[in-house]
Amino acid sequence: MNRIPTAVVGASGYTGQELLRILLAHPLVDLVTATSRAAAGRWLSDAFPRFSGLPGADLPFSDPDPDAIAATGAKAAFLALPHGVAAEIARALLKRGLRVVDLSADFRIHDPAVYEEFYGLAHPAPDLLGQAVFGLAEIHAEEIRGANLVASAGCYPTSILLPLIPLLRERLIDPTTIVAHSMSGVSGAGRKASIPLLYCECNESVRGYGMPKHRHLSEIEQELSLAADETVRISFLPHLVPATAGIATTTTATLNGSLMEVEAALEYAYGKAPFVRLLGPGGFPDTKNVLRTNFIDIGWHHDERTGRLLLLSAEDNLGKGAAGQAVQNFNLMFGLFESSGLQSV
């Protein structure tokens, strides 16, 4: 099988770095260009010395020009760009025949009014929303397979949606009682020069932020509502903890069924999913077990004294929460094995 010529657009941040790390080792990908406005002209290995001497990494960052990207022969492009910026370049690349995996929020929200409410700007490309697929492979695999534009799911949303969706579908929890508490490593905030992200500000620091209306609520509630077939509103409580990577989420909701039914619903949904590891009732996921992988580990507990179900998940915010998931979507789009290039631990 031929390798697929692939571009990474916006490759100089933490998600870009993880994308490069995965794609450089992907057996069916040929990385033909990596762009970065900030790092244009520098070598990949200059910005990321980790890649020095690696086959395929002997490449400079180029400017994110759509024509230049198309001229490389790329058939696919990953966009690791800020929201608002991604939509435009997605349009340009789609027009030039590339298939796009967008890691920004630009095409995750079906309703442009919701996008505007949460992101504070008019949707930059509402005409493209119709063809965009929400890129959560375990839930939307069929649509992803046929799509030219996949909006890869966000880091927090993935950690919250995967445990909840099968239970909402089976009406095993009360959708009005959902509270999701998440703890993220600092890389989730991006690679930008900012005092609050300094080592000395994050080390020995645990703090909440972004409450009560974090942007990721928009895609979380969209997908939960689809699963529940009714409008779902949840409380989402994000926190920053002193770790480079990893997201752990603990979600509570009133249980309407039995623990056995919960287990059955999760087994039914994910029994064959290569990247969801069900730790079973009583299981405690730990972020250190999923770092640099595309796995999400899920455990659950019945709090009989309050009637609540406790759902715990752990993923790498840069892996299953971003770059790994994007590659998983890419694999589906191009008819590869879903786990191609994603099996290293």
Next chain:
Amino acid sequence: MNRIPTAVVGASGYTGQELLRILLAHPLVDLVTATSRAAAGRWLSDAFPRFSGLPGADLPFSDPDPDAIAATGAKAAFLALPHGVAAEIARALLKRGLRVVDLSADFRIHDPAVYEEFYGLAHPAPDLLGQAVFGLAEIHAEEIRGANLVASAGCYPTSILLPLIPLLRERLIDPTTIVAHSMSGVSGAGRKASIPLLYCECNESVRGYGMPKHRHLSEIEQELSLAADETVRISFLPHLVPATAGIATTTTATLNGSLMEVEAALEYAYGKAPFVRLLGPGGFPDTKNVLRTNFIDIGWHHDERTGRLLLLSAEDNLGKGAAGQAVQNFNLMFGLFESSGLQSV
């Protein structure tokens, strides 16, 4: 005013170390003995080199013998011992006329049946429960002042109880909807040789544990029920994060009143409390701002979309959550300024 001759029993763990740190600098305390079965015979500064050369630290750890402790002339004793062990020595010291601040769980639970349910052993001294006062100074100051036996509140409970109690008293939240999510630094697990507490097991690791029925629920629900004047059951979700110290707790509950009433209730309860810092609506406490202090910082948010109130708190698990709080209780018991010896940051 004369210094109060004081003993620390069980001084070789992390809480013991923090107690020593505070007491050695307390202007009205004379540390007369520190005991440790494990470290007996070694010098304080040998086990804790940090104290080397410090006035008053030129002391060996002694065996925890009640007669020997009493013979030092100690009028007060802090017990930093495991539950089950503390009760016995508390009895012996009380009999010898010392006033006791117990940092274990042994005297926190009024009902010995609840103690047995949560701690798995018959209460070791049910006859003493009648005189024991729950040592949460902001709530029980009056009783603490007259007490000879104070059961200093636990680390997680303090971070959960202080934000909630004023609101339950005023019936501003629905007590059936409380979910408390806590993140603790590793020192909370104690200073014991244990694989899961190794640096390499905790670094870059975020994990839940102790769900759904952590022992601290017993004292949390006892105090919440007292405040609400009805039986309260909550979900409590403890997590371990890669930090040495600090607890951040985010608690959610359905709001029955207005945000203004919440603020008024908290201001009324803590407006003059020297160690509760109200960050106001929209505030985000950060553990790094309270480490090595006796402060608890509290912020709150109204999640209007779900009708929930979000309460955030941050404290040092070894400070306000343990040693600092114990000294605050001691100050009240002996009629000192509540903040004596606790003002350094």
Next chain:
Amino acid sequence: MNRIPTAVVGASGYTGQELLRILLAHPLVDLVTATSRAAAGRWLSDAFPRFSGLPGADLPFSDPDPDAIAATGAKAAFLALPHGVAAEIARALLKRGLRVVDLSADFRIHDPAVYEEFYGLAHPAPDLLGQAVFGLAEIHAEEIRGANLVASAGCYPTSILLPLIPLLRERLIDPTTIVAHSMSGVSGAGRKASIPLLYCECNESVRGYGMPKHRHLSEIEQELSLAADETVRISFLPHLVPATAGIATTTTATLNGSLMEVEAALEYAYGKAPFVRLLGPGGFPDTKNVLRTNFIDIGWHHDERTGRLLLLSAEDNLGKGAAGQAVQNFNLMFGLFESSGLQSV
């Protein structure tokens, strides 16, 4: 005794924060103003929430205007400013009758040509160099006592100079063989928005930098040469390690005398020094034992196989390496106990 009205100029960085922390609790200091060009108008406790509610911290940052500072009645000023900037304001404050403790490098180097060589700019106030005293209290206490302008020693230099000076004075080591290897926490690099100082860039990272000619060599070699009474050149190897604070230094040099003579020289020099703790031969200092103190711990080893002496030291780069040392100098200048305000651990 009356409190000394004191100003901190440039108070919004990490050294400024530690200065404020110490001075707010200093029994003989009245903090009358804290300036910060960047934070002017904001409250101390807004920039540093840790200080919120602390007696004396209810103060806004003001602009660093010399007349305004003098108008507060300040008798002393600490300058925590970049080199080049400090000299000018030092001159202005000296002219207005204040005594100055400068934490920058501006007045540490006696020879303006050496300053220019290492700092790359002409000395901004060569006429003041004559009255400036190098602020390493254990070595220059007498001159510090009478001085109006003290140039507090740098963080790395302190950790290197204190172990070496007594041995050079006694000619116990060969000054041509000195290699000093230092490891610093990240706060040493300052509180500035910079990609290489981000949490994710420093965590799980150990790296050298600033070799072979780090600026601090200028003051290190000046003081070593004075002690040896000959020109001394050393190799200095600074490294950044993933910790917020602390410097550990290991220095090697060929031993010309006996281990007994080494011990005697160190005991003679520091037997009564309140902040130097000699751990003895075979001792291993650990930064965690000195954090937030003004102590420097020193151990030493004889490497008989190579004839070298190994000198190990540990200090808090923000404490004995910066703010603590500055307050120690201040105490000497104003005739206070050398350890006034510096005894907490």
Next chain:
Amino acid sequence: MNRIPTAVVGASGYTGQELLRILLAHPLVDLVTATSRAAAGRWLSDAFPRFSGLPGADLPFSDPDPDAIAATGAKAAFLALPHGVAAEIARALLKRGLRVVDLSADFRIHDPAVYEEFYGLAHPAPDLLGQAVFGLAEIHAEEIRGANLVASAGCYPTSILLPLIPLLRERLIDPTTIVAHSMSGVSGAGRKASIPLLYCECNESVRGYGMPKHRHLSEIEQELSLAADETVRISFLPHLVPATAGIATTTTATLNGSLMEVEAALEYAYGKAPFVRLLGPGGFPDTKNVLRTNFIDIGWHHDERTGRLLLLSAEDNLGKGAAGQAVQNFNLMFGLFESSGLQSV
């Protein structure tokens, strides 16, 4: 090509975990058994949840019985055992026809008297020393290719030897002046329940240890002496820093030649070595760039003021310093590509 049936003996520590991680993904290895006295009967994925669901990881730990290991058909065995214990099982496996890569110190030292001096026990298998090859692939590739028993080099030694050996061979540095300063992450101390290795003891702690005569000196000096063709004694200064993995070493020695000659010697030695990355003069290696790889990064600086050469290296103590290097040796022994299974970053 057929996969080589391979055993890992002593697989439940940190080195064992990294060996398993690499071997499970190695295209030419078939992991047939993993032994652990402590974890016997448990599943790999139970001790190391990271491996759960991974192809090939569905294996229990077995007892380290030589007959049982041979019965699996294993042709190769990696020994990740304590010194003293490894020799015996190595003998038993060699007798049964397996080829052995030993990661302990048992076969690194050619002279049993030196082994006894540094390890404090009589050599457990002096008769096997004749056939053992020191497993530093860049230096001893030819002998490794033909060997049945390879003693994989230690973590610190690798970081010190690779920069120095080419320079000693070319007589570019004075061998009497070598001082090697190393900083290691905590995993280097092993996965054992021990108070000094607890998170709270290592976090925010930098400390030296094992001076002046760390055991690794024995193999370091053996190999340096071979390269210099004379007896070499060095000072070795190991330190523990708060990181899970990584070793950074900075070595100084008086330079006898020119910087150009240094570069030429290193280029000549490692120009084609797949895992040595020469950062060039002025380069600063950073452990974060080599973690989870088999790379060692090397930079160097000329300290003209003192005439010393500064050599900096960074490696993963569990990678190039242990498991990666062992697999590299294995690849050579079995005639595979040297980098087979070692290319992921």
